[in-house]
Amino acid sequence: MSANPSEILIDLSTAILRQHDERLQCRLVGESSATQAKRLPFGPFMPDQHRTMEIGLRHWVREQVGVDLAHVEQLYTFADQGRHASGEAAHIVSVGYLALTRTREPDKTPPEAASEDGDWQDLYAFFPWEDWRQGRPELLDAQILPALDKWLEKDAQAADRVRLAFGREGAQWDEEFVLERYELLYEAALVEEALIDQGKQGRQRPKPALGLALHLDHRRILATALGRLRSKLKYRPVIFDLMPAGFTLRALQSTTEMVMGVNLHQQNFRRLVEKSGFLISTGRTQRARGRPAEVFRLRHNERTERPLSGLRVSAGRAKPNSK
Amino acid sequence: MSANPSEILIDLSTAILRQHDERLQCRLVGESSATQAKRLPFGPFMPDQHRTMEIGLRHWVREQVGVDLAHVEQLYTFADQGRHASGEAAHIVSVGYLALTRTREPDKTPPEAASEDGDWQDLYAFFPWEDWRQGRPELLDAQILPALDKWLEKDAQAADRVRLAFGREGAQWDEEFVLERYELLYEAALVEEALIDQGKQGRQRPKPALGLALHLDHRRILATALGRLRSKLKYRPVIFDLMPAGFTLRALQSTTEMVMGVNLHQQNFRRLVEKSGFLISTGRTQRARGRPAEVFRLRHNERTERPLSGLRVSAGRAKPNSK
DNA sequence: TTTATTTATACTCAAATTGAGCATAAATGG
DNA sequence: CCATTTATGCTCAATTTGAGTATAAATAAA
Incomplete structure (x- = not known):
């Protein structure tokens, strides 16, 4: 049935998440006909053309989806045979990635563009x-x-x-x-x-x-993505890669809540974020219903690779051995 | 030079760690001739014979290394072209794994077997x-x-x-x-x-x-393994997969210190571990130099997938939306 | 057989963090 | 002007953490 029984193809599939309109969304591609399940943006890894897999992934994303990726993280490599319907031409190993995209500044969003930016689905429709x-x-x-x-x-x-x-x-x-x-x-x-x-x-x-179901094991990749993101939020400040350049603390909290799937205590969240020192006020303010909120932005370009809430070394460090 | 320019081989390489004689060690295979660098235990992933990669990995480990693996975790899939010397027959994608092995009970170790169990190197010789x-x-x-x-x-x-x-x-x-x-x-x-x-x-x-240098990118896999293990210790009780069935708190602490590369405060470490509720006394005691220490074991078979030190949800949960 | 040394274990105490809530400020829409 | 909404400031108790001091129980040395 297949050309070469042990031939291996590597498929790069990416869970691209964004926060939009109080929802955590995931970008999908593929048929929307009733019978065929949608899938994550994907493409084969072509070692001759892509020096690294992440380069390959960015290539496919650029081609299929017109978004700028912020945080990109490799999730897991799946190769279970049981998961792939027989009849495939070769053995497919799929490398799953998680990517976050920053929302545009709320003001700057062209209203007509909203429906033009592809197929975004509420993440919790799958879970x-x-x-x-x-x-x-x-x-x-x-x-x-x-x-x-x-x-x-x-x-x-x-x-x-x-x-x-x-x-x-x-x-x-x-x-x-x-x-x-x-x-x-x-x-x-x-x-x-x-x-x-x-x-x-x-x-x-x-x-x-x-x-909702997805193509092959793509929902498994999506589950991995959500779990990893929830876990990572607690010790790395990746949440900012879902935010626009300027945002209110309430918006940051809402995004965190979307990801965690849990509500947080507003005053304590504010305290935590202020203490972390990641944010700096822009001086601007944003008005909506109640009292206007201060607009913050990330301090400098402190990149995301810093612990958010202090390390969990636990059990206390001691002085180095004296001898 | 190569048979087929886009042919892909998947290589499974595993950083197998153990704790032995107050050292964190890593299992290596390969030539010990001066010119040739050693490498991690490895083998090709053969989709026709291995239903999943982890099955393939366990197969190669069983064949090359006679150890029982406790915790096994996929680390990362590396495919950078720059890392592989040209002249390889095919593009090699290497999937790195971390595996932990439990030490035998100190008493039960046959003294002569010590030198017979393969090539174990101090992990910090590489870092x-x-x-x-x-x-x-x-x-x-x-x-x-x-x-x-x-x-x-x-x-x-x-x-x-x-x-x-x-x-x-x-x-x-x-x-x-x-x-x-x-x-x-x-x-x-x-x-x-x-x-x-x-x-x-x-x-x-x-x-x-x-x-010390290693073959190809194996030292990179090893670095990933150590980083991941250090990180994981803080929120999942994987440390026990480096311990024998029964152990003293001091031994547990030493192992944690080996992994973290840092000394901990003994009294506070004890407090942390006791509070976690993972351990239960065996009633036995183990004597060495000073006061004999109580020997503990893992409570039941509470598997490793439980948070060790309370979750880091941070910023406090609140009641669900009332509306 | 005492004594110093080593290691394990118990307990204390202040500082820092967390969880929960009250109070006030600054807008909007009647 | 008033009710409502949201943001922000502040308090307070409970818990956790960091860093010790104190005591117990063994061994090695004198």
Whole structure:
């Protein structure tokens, strides 16, 4: 079927995220016909033309999507055979990337351009159980946990993983475990991709309503991206790569909340950010409904590679050995 | 020169770390002849035989190295062309992994087996500037920083990266920036690999004494491994995957110190670990020089995927939106 | 057999950080 | 002018962290 059974193609797929209109969005490409799932922007890695994979990735993104990337980070390289439908010409290894793009200054956005900038989807459409901003999603207790329990009845192997990932029986819900949760839902065949990979084209069984499906393992890449971003926010100031040049503290907080899927305490958030020393006032102010807010910008060009909230060395350093 | 210009081979290379005799060690394979650099255990990914890359990796490790792997984590996929000497038959993409192995119980180690278990090298032989346990390494001020400054004279572009990575001018030394430091030393041609990649076989210039060189980009993988491990220790309890089944708190602390390259405050470390609730006393005690120490073990089989020191959500959660 | 030395463990205390809330300021829309 | 909204300032208790001092229990040396 395939030209050469051990030929390997490397596919670069990128989860491009932006913050827009109070939503965290993800850029998609591909057919919007009902049968065909959309996919992340992608392209093959061509070692003869791209000196590094990141160069290749930027090439494809430039070609397919007209956005400037801020933070770019390699996520993971997936090569599971089970995930790729048979019939492919070669073995595909997909290298997933996370990229953040800065929103334009709210004022400067040309109004007509809004609909012209491609297919952006609400990220939580793919992971509705990850958004706790309005409280614990009802979906969890109404559908997910009962279905997982039913799955565990046949095979209790994964019981502990479910407990930790979904925060049951004393375990805390950890918002970083996005991938772990998605993988469990996949294993339990509660997401459409699992049915497709099993050859059941999603027509036989009732289509599970657990978020929108994507091409191949792209939703897995997206889950990795969200988990990584949530995790990274806590120790590296990547959040600013989702912000325009000038922004209010409230806007920064909203963006953080979108990513974390959780609401934060406004006054304490302000205290944290002020203490971090990353921001500097522009002197300008931005008015909306209530009291006008001060507009900040990133101090200098302190690049993103600095810890945001102090290091977690924990347990206290001591003096070096005297001897 | 090569059979097919765009043919891609995937190479799985693993940094296998263990803790042994108060040292953090790394398993190497390959010639010990003077001219040929050693390398990390490796093998090609063969999609026809390995369903996932991790399966392939475990296969090669089993074949080349007789150790049981505990924690295994994919690090990064490197595909830079500049890094691979020309003349290779195909484009090699190397997927780097980090693996931790548990030490045997100190009592149960057969004395003669010690020398029989392969080629283990002190990790800090490759990164002497990363070990601050005896205080700030003299190497830094004596050699590294002057050489970097000399490099920056020609091109000050990287000045800010140097400042952040090496903690100068107000910036703090961040022990996680292992890769960033190594890359800068590579770019400044202060490590042997840089000279080799430039075609100067290290004979012309005086060989820089900045740590032992490894095959191709294996030292870069090792740097990634150390940085990732240092980072991960702070929020996931992977440290236990370097420990034997039973251990004293002092042994746990020493291992943590080896990894972090920093000394910790003993009483506070104890407090932290006790509070974490990960450990449970075995009732046994272990005697050495001073007062005998209590021997602990991991509680149950709480797997490693739990936060060690409380989450860093920072800025405090608030109640969900009431509306 | 005492004594110094070494290591483990217990406890204290001040400083810093965090979590939660009250209070006030400065706009807008009746 | 007043109710509403949002931003910002400030307080206060609880918890965590950093850095010690004190004591316990062993070994090595005198």
